Amino acid sequence: MKRILCLMLTLCFVLAVGCAPAQPSSPAAPAAPAAPGAPEAPASSKVIPDEIKLGLMSTISGGQAIDGKNMTDAITLVSEELEALGGLDVDGKKVKISWVIEDTEAKPEIAVNAVQKLIEQDKVLAIVGPNNSGETIASGEISQAAKVPQITNTGTNIKVTQVGDYIFRACIIDPFQGIVVAKFAYDNLKITKAAILYDNADTYSSGLSESFKNAYEALGGTIVANEAYSGQDVKDFSAQLTIIKNANPEAIFYPSHIENIPLQLQQTRGMGITATLLGCDSWDYAALPDLVGRDVLEGAYYVTGFSPDADSAKDFVKKFNDRFGYRPSFCSAMAYEAAHIVLNAIQRAETIDGPGVRDAMAATDMDLPSGHVKFDEFRNPVKSGTVLQVRDGVAQYVTSIEPD
Amino acid sequence: MATFVQLLVYGLQLGSIYALLAIGYTMVFGIIRMINMAHGDFLMMGSYAVFFIVSLLFADLMIGPAVALLVILIGSAITGLIGVGVERIAYKPLRSRPKISSMIAAIGVSIFTQNFFRSLPFIGPNPRTFPKLMEDTLFFIGGIQLSMMRLVIIALSIVIMALLYLVVMKTKIGMQMRTVSCDKDASSLMGVNINRVISVTFFIGAALAAISGAFYASSYPILLVTMGATLGNKAFIAAVVGGIGDIRGAVLGGFIMGVVEIMISAVYSELAYGFSFVVLVIILLLKPEGLLGKPMIEKV
Numbered sequence: 001m002k003r004i005l006c007l008m009l010t011l012c013f014v015l016a017v018g019c020a021p022a023q024p025s026s027p028a029a030p031a032a033p034a035a036p037g038a039p040e041a042p043a044s045s046k047v048i049p050d051e052i053k054l055g056l057m058s059t060i061s062g063g064q065a066i067d068g069k070n071m072t073d074a075i076t077l078v079s080e081e082l083e084a085l086g087g088l089d090v091d092g093k094k095v096k097i098s099w100v101i102e103d104t105e106a107k108p109e110i111a112v113n114a115v116q117k118l119i120e121q122d123k124v125l126a127i128v129g130p131n132n133s134g135e136t137i138a139s140g141e142i143s144q145a146a147k148v149p150q151i152t153n154t155g156t157n158i159k160v161t162q163v164g165d166y167i168f169r170a171c172i173i174d175p176f177q178g179i180v181v182a183k184f185a186y187d188n189l190k191i192t193k194a195a196i197l198y199d200n201a202d203t204y205s206s207g208l209s210e211s212f213k214n215a216y217e218a219l220g221g222t223i224v225a226n227e228a229y230s231g232q233d234v235k236d237f238s239a240q241l242t243i244i245k246n247a248n249p250e251a252i253f254y255p256s257h258i259e260n261i262p263l264q265l266q267q268t269r270g271m272g273i274t275a276t277l278l279g280c281d282s283w284d285y286a287a288l289p290d291l292v293g294r295d296v297l298e299g300a301y302y303v304t305g306f307s308p309d310a311d312s313a314k315d316f317v318k319k320f321n322d323r324f325g326y327r328p329s330f331c332s333a334m335a336y337e338a339a340h341i342v343l344n345a346i347q348r349a350e351t352i353d354g355p356g357v358r359d360a361m362a363a364t365d366m367d368l369p370s371g372h373v374k375f376d377e378f379r380n381p382v383k384s385g386t387v388l389q390v391r392d393g394v395a396q397y398v399t400s401i402e403p404d
Numbered sequence: 405m406a407t408f409v410q411l412l413v414y415g416l417q418l419g420s421i422y423a424l425l426a427i428g429y430t431m432v433f434g435i436i437r438m439i440n441m442a443h444g445d446f447l448m449m450g451s452y453a454v455f456f457i458v459s460l461l462f463a464d465l466m467i468g469p470a471v472a473l474l475v476i477l478i479g480s481a482i483t484g485l486i487g488v489g490v491e492r493i494a495y496k497p498l499r500s501r502p503k504i505s506s507m508i509a510a511i512g513v514s515i516f517t518q519n520f521f522r523s524l525p526f527i528g529p530n531p532r533t534f535p536k537l538m539e540d541t542l543f544f545i546g547g548i549q550l551s552m553m554r555l556v557i558i559a560l561s562i563v564i565m566a567l568l569y570l571v572v573m574k575t576k577i578g579m580q581m582r583t584v585s586c587d588k589d590a591s592s593l594m595g596v597n598i599n600r601v602i603s604v605t606f607f608i609g610a611a612l613a614a615i616s617g618a619f620y621a622s623s624y625p626i627l628l629v630t631m632g633a634t635l636g637n638k639a640f641i642a643a644v645v646g647g648i649g650d651i652r653g654a655v656l657g658g659f660i661m662g663v664v665e666i667m668i669s670a671v672y673s674e675l676a677y678g679f680s681f682v683v684l685v686i687i688l689l690l691k692p693e694g695l696l697g698k699p700m701i702e703k704v
Contacts, residue, residue: 063630065522065529200674228673233634235624238414239669242407259531263624272542272549291533291626 046351051096052088054342055118057111057129057139058335060103063232063259066285067131067331068103071153073324074335075099075128078343080323090347097343104130104139111135115142115150124148125346126357128338131331133157133174133203140167147354149361151341153334156281157207161379166358168379170338171330172305174204177280178211178255180303180385180401185251185278186219188387188399189301193224195249195275197240197264199256200228208255208280224249232259237267244273251276258282262292269296281305284330289393297390301398306333306370307386309397316369337368406547411666417554417623419662420561424616425639426646426654427568428609434585434649435605436499438506442490442514443613444636446483448629449517450614451534451621452527453479458535469556472537480614487610488603496599514633521629534625537618557619564615565655568608572651577604585649645684647697656695660687 056075060068079099087094100122102114111130118124119142127143127150130136136155143150144164151168152160158175161167185191194216198209206228213223225247227240244252252275254264261283268277279302289297308317308327316336320328328336345360346352365374373381384402388395425447432440457475458467467475494513498506521527540553572578583591584601592598613632620635621627638661646657665680672679687695 061519061522061529063628066531069529229669230678235626236414236418236666239411239666240673242410242414242670243673246407259626259628262531262533262626266625270540270542270551287530291531293533 046091046349048090048093048095048352051098052346052352053098053100053122053124054339055115055122055124055127055129056099056101056335057104057114057118057127057135058101058131059106060101062105062107064106064131064257066258067154070329070332071129071131071335072101074320074328074332075101075339077320077323078336078339082343088343088346090352095346100124104132104135106132106135108134108138111139112142115139119143119146119148125352125354126150126342126361128335128342129153131155131335133160133207136160136167136169137163137203140164143167147358149342149345149354149358151338151361153338154281154331157203159203165362165379166354168338168341168361168375170334170341170373170381171281172383172385173380174207175211177303177305177385178208178213179215180387181253181278181280182212182215182219182221183401184301184303184387184399185253185276186216186221189251189276191250191276192221193247193249193251194221194278195225195227195244195247195252196223197227197229197237197244197252197254197256199231199234199260201231202257204257204282205255209253212253212255232257234260235263237264238271241267241271241273244268245271249275251278253278253280254283255280256282258285258288261288265292265296265300276301278302281330284388284395286327286329289390294393297393300390301387302390302395303385303387303401304330305383305385306330307388307397308333310369310371310386312367312371313369333369337370337373340368341366341373407670410548411670412663413548413550413554415663415666416558416659417662418666419659420558421616421620421623421635421658422639422642422661423565423655423658424561424612424619425635426643426658427565427651428613429640429643430646430648430651430654431581431605431609433643435581436495436588436602438495438503439510439640440495440609441507441510441636441640442517443609444632444634444639445514445517446487446610446613446632447617447620447635448521448627448632449486449617450479450483450610451617451627451631452521453482453614454618454621455532455534455627458537462535467537469538475537476615476618479618480611483614483617484607484611487606487613490610491602491606496602514636518629518633527629529629532627534621534627536625537622553622557623561616561619564612565651568612569651571608577601581605641681641684645687645694647694650694650696650698653694653696660684660695 058068058071082088082097087096100118102118104111104114118127129152131154133155136152137160140150140163144166149166151170153170155169156171156174158173160169196209199205225244227243229240277300281304283302284304317328341364344366345357349356349360362375371383376382384400386400387398389398428443432438454476457479490513494509495506498509522529540551542549542551580596580601583596642657642661643654646653664683668679
């Protein structure tokens, strides 16, 4: 017994010593392979390298591989735009931007490995992604410690940017999305009885359901059923939907990832429930009507931070559609914007390193496909939420609801 | 009461899918004492096979029950042959090695097939919508909503399981299977072709997985290359709860698993998933060899 205890203590000690230096070891990392004595450096002491490496973290494989494809396509578009220009123009010098892509497999622990590789091995200047809140929170701790700015495209959970001042996001936040859906349902649709079906194993889904519930009840509505399921592997929702059906709501809110939405909606209609369907930004996937079935999805509403029909987005949507043959999803649009926020910050940064780019990112003030973007003090973008309705299999713009 | 019966119907339907899948686990284990962790992926292959046959031959036509059954049988035959091939390539060379080697090989096969199918350009990472094989009609009996599709699936599963039981108990190949499961070496001495019996077992197991895949995809019409993983695990647990090695046990375990999962989700959805496993653990604590399993005598 003593020997085991002794062994375990030794093990703990070894682990503690082994882990401790891993974090502070890389503050100098983001300097990138700097070109020695780049001659045409302007008056300031700003050193401009020939090449800058940026990281992209995304769910390339696993259940959310669709999002991964949406993101890598967006980044491909960004790099092709840059190639056409001969590189990123930083104070008159064309800098080559290269992307290092890492898979998170939609798992926080894999995301931690990926971010360590990006920072310590690839020495990236900044990181775009990952697309989920859970992985962004986990990997953000490491970027924060290493002073590498990181910007998630669709990590909507409020806690993401609370990790530290190096963590940004390109999308609107969960509480705000939940509030927009609640306001829209109560004020615009005049619905007073709503139900929720959410994934309690997922930060995104449970965060949204909670903010919706609080906002909706504060407005005066009643949540008649609040049903959970555990994890993306659940495919049968008949038990939860039976309870929801018996509670007889006028609308049902489905704050889940895209993989589960088709089955949830099909099973809802399959049980003869006729309530209005309400969704969130994960629904914003061009093929959703075909995946769910057009008759099932007809008339459903969802909230997103990006409308492809907005004037500001037309140019981007056309370019994306011409290149990849499908309309950009919310995930693609936000990855595109996140990349541009980083590139724009590199152009404005006083020094090309982590802190310099971070300061420039915090001062972002630019026009992007979703509209004009600025950051608030918590590094969340200030922009309005868009409500879309699916009519004849196409999501159409209904209204915008301003942040308050 | 109406709600209870309603949930029971949902549970039985889910259970019939688990049961068909669990049979494959149990048969392979019964015959070569190996846990085929890649069994769930046969379900995935089967549903993709049916998907491609239907979408290539019939496009968007509603094909009706008779043709649908034929398509499912063809799809399951294809999957059955893949199953035989997998056994020949990946498991047979390891047959004389420790059991753990073939189990690791099976995990490898599972990861490989999922990623290989994903890398095929005509499959890819995006989910596909499984076509409707027959028009589903809803009808009510005393406040309970029944769906034709669900009833057909439950009925067909029971018919298939009964047929399989007849094959194992009444035919020559079935008898050979039973002898191999009792004692491989002795039955080989009696002139039983072991390789052939194992191939037939894998064929039947994979074909049943494919049928359950088609049924599963008809009820939950989203196809993904990873769809077999969790289902495979649940079916494995169902097989163990029923008593691994026993076909009737697999069927019973599958139905219990489905009904328990649905019932507990209805009572308290927050804990459902975890709690349904607690029930299964309790069953195993009370009867470690599974509900219908015989206590195994370890031979030295």
